[in-house]
Amino acid sequence: MALANLVNPTLLLSKIRIHNANALSSPFTIGFPAMTAWLGAVHALQRKLNQVPQLKHLRLNRTAIVSHTFDLQTHKAYGDFVHSIIGTTNPLDKDGSRPAFIEEARCHLTVSLVIEYSGIGPAVAEDFLLAHTEHILNSQLKMASGDILAVGSLSLEANEATLKRKLMPGYVLLERRDLMQQAMDNGQDAIDALLDYLVIHHQCQQVDDKVQWHSARKTLNNAGDKGWIIPIATGFHGISACGYAKNQRHPDPDIPHRFAESVLTLGQFTLIYKTAINNIFWHYHYYPEKALYLCEQDHGDTAEQETIFDF
Secondary structure (H helix, E strand, O other): OOOOOEEEEEEEEEEEEEEEEEOEEEEEEOOOOOOOHHHHHHHHHHHHHHHHHHHOOOOOEEEEEEEEEEOOOOOOOOOOOOOOEEOOOOOOOOOOOOOOOOOOOOOEEEEEEEEEEEEEOOOOOOOHHHHHHHHHHHOEEEOOEEEEEEEEEEEEEEEHHHHHHHOOOOOEEEEOOOHHHHHOOOOOOOHHHHHHHHEEEEEEEEEOOEEEEEEEEOOOOOOOOOOOEEEEEEEEEEEOOOEEEOOOOOOOOOEEOEEEEEEEEEEEEEHHHHOHHHHOOEEEEEOOOOEEEEEOOOOOOOHHHHHHHOO
């Protein structure tokens, strides 16, 4: 695979260490933070950068997420079959009693974000953009509800080979809705298609006078297509009409609200050097006829992607 210059300029936020990120990525999955959390953090970064007069036209169009380390805060005692969430103790009430305990799944992780951007004129120096981005990351921003402890480095990249070298070792998150679609085309229910790739099958085999247990997950159909399959939350599906709610929480009361539920699909972690850079970016997309608000990984129209961030 030939490595050349990237089609669009990219901003690399390398080796971001995040503490206590939200690992409850949907109402019934736990693990790597939802895609809406990462794109939401990038959107928040853009809004803060747009407050700088020289960067008011900046648009952060698409984002790629590369995972370097991941530590889910769970515990499994010896002999247990399930993991338990490691919780935190809330402060005591005024009368000294213990408040209600709410389980919150947390994780510590290190990620790199690769962000395609536009709207920077030649009069804006690269160091100017990097300096303001670093200031916001270190003082004004959270990611996936987690605290940013440190940022390895920030740089503007235009060459694919250089970018991949800086992202190693790392696993890029790819969308694999095709696996679910294939299973559903063969007659499976959506939830069965999702679980089929996630369940762990335990089997025992007797060898002489001993019993040996083996655990395995379903492998991908293509033997050469290796990677770790996980459930990922990629957006929301509106389940009510757009309208207004009493005491709705938003700085602008004129913006309509609607009830929504999480959209889940399958994702795959694969080594960054095994895929082309242009295939790893995520962006927002809205399907009004289906009431779907999704984070997608395709090559949509760039102009359309920019309008999604412009609100």
